[in-house]
Amino acid sequence: MHSLVSNQSDNITVIEIENELLKKDIEPSYHFPGIIGEGVEMQKVYRLMYKVAESNSTVLLLGETGTGKEVVARGIHQASNRKNKPMIKVNCAALPANLIESELFGHERGAFTGATDRRIGKFELAHGGTLFLDEVGELPLDLQVKLLRVIQERELERVGGSVTIKVDVRIIAATNRDLETEVEACRFRSDLYYRLNVFPICLPPLRNRIEDIPQLASFFLSVYSKSSGIKVSSISNKVLQQLKSYLWPGNIRQLEHLIERSILLSNDVVLKEVILPANSDAGKRDNECFKNKTLDDVERNHIIDVLRRCSGKIAGNGGAADWLEIPATTLHSKMKKLKIIREDYYENRV
Ligand SMILES: Nc1ncnc2c1ncn2[C@@H]1O[C@H](COP(=O)(O)OP(=O)(O)OP(=O)(O)O)[C@@H](O)[C@H]1O
The missing domain is CATH 3.40.50.300 (P-loop containing nucleotide triphosphate hydrolases)
Structure with a gap:
């Protein structure tokens, strides 16, 4: 009986792993309204x-x-x-x-x-x-x-x-x-x-996502062209190149303000000129906050938090697996993989 149960759960785990692999091939692209x-x-x-x-x-x-x-x-x-x-x-x-x-x-x-x-x-x-x-x-x-x-x-x-x-x-x-x-x-x-x-x-930082610069720049162009009443409907390739090679220490806020200012100074429907400050060393810093923050770290912290909130209960109604909407067997294997032990989530409150 015991081996039947463990075989069944092994099968479930295998199917889940296969599902995960399949999902990776068709990972959806996410979208949040208003976030460009x-x-x-x-x-x-x-x-x-x-x-x-x-x-x-x-x-x-x-x-x-x-x-x-x-x-x-x-x-x-x-x-x-x-x-x-x-x-x-x-x-x-x-x-x-x-x-x-x-x-x-x-x-x-x-x-x-x-x-x-x-x-x-x-x-x-x-x-x-x-x-x-x-x-x-x-x-x-x-x-x-x-x-x-x-x-x-x-x-x-x-x-x-x-x-x-x-x-x-x-x-x-x-x-x-x-x-x-x-x-x-x-x-x-x-x-x-x-x-x-x-x-x-x-x-x-914006300098690590230059592929988004054209979309962000067009978004701000349409916002500020509308609000200022000055018709500027596109950006020249030369300007786009300049925007892509700048380091953006002030990130998206700086890009937004630059586009707003440039529209006011423009006298053409194509934005052909922007005045960018010189690149400074400040912008070259690596993004420190990526240090030691892998997806595994994020997942581990989240599972521990949920376990704490469920007072350490893993399976059943109100358990952590229920909350995370995954089978308890999957949660067990994730905990094993991420080396989550009881001490991580069980607090002896005084
Ligand atoms: N992905 C985005 N799409 C559209 N606009 C954006 C996006 N990210 C930031 N912005 C715009 O850039 C400006 C700065 O964004 P936000 O205030 O969210 O940055 P922040 O990281 O909170 O800045 P701070 O640390 O200075 O408070 C805002 O005007 C915001 O609307």
Whole structure:
């Protein structure tokens, strides 16, 4: 009897492996509305977005400034079951340290001088939806502790309040810092880093996806031609060549602004001239955030997170396999392959 069961599960595994191989041959190309770029680097990003969107897992978006982290955060939110609830954005770098706490968690009337009314914080506003923590690497250390608690417990108290409020929020965080370096330098708490780094997605710099430049440039051309009322409908080959050989330290944002400016200066329906600054060494840096982030790393982190949320339950109703929508046998083989052991996901909470 025992060998029959194990043979059956072996057969299932073989069929699944064959299916996986077949799927690889017909890997679909993904598309997210409003996100331009069909090249191979963005296909990798879309694939990860697609895989994570419908889960509740925390996503960490990494990439240089202007690479589209906010655009991707919105894409994930729109593709999730939370799309009819708000996505609330907090820019952790834009607020003075003393205001971020009440911005995130809200405050009660009289909590501090100037708190003349009760204020609902962004966590509560995002209830049922998504909270986008932009520039999370800039968060002061004392607030990192408070954020960690809300992420772990999904509950908070408003500043000056004593009532505990439960929140159902999906977190997407973004940073252009190398958080591992920040952790080593003791500027970012390692426990918060591990909580956020559940499903990292690295956005490629524009210089690594030059195949997308013509499409992005035409997209911005049509947007800004329309909004400015100046008819410029195509781009000369010479300009396209220039755009492709530039290193784009400011990434897509820089390309967008360049096209906007060039339209205003153009007096032809074909864009024949753009004024690009000289390439600097800053743009030549390798994209650090790709370091040690293979698809296996991403998959491993995601499985561990799901296992934690399912309190270590693998099979059956409410188990991790159920959540991941794969057979328990597949999950077992993935765990074996990715060397996931009980200690990775079973926490002894005090
Ligand atoms: N794939 C894309 N398709 C269309 N527009 C894009 C894309 N990626 C980025 N953009 C545009 O480029 C600009 C910068 O994008 P975004 O703000 O998402 O970048 P970011 O990585 O969050 O930047 P920062 O780190 O500076 O906050 C925005 O105007 C956005 O609309």
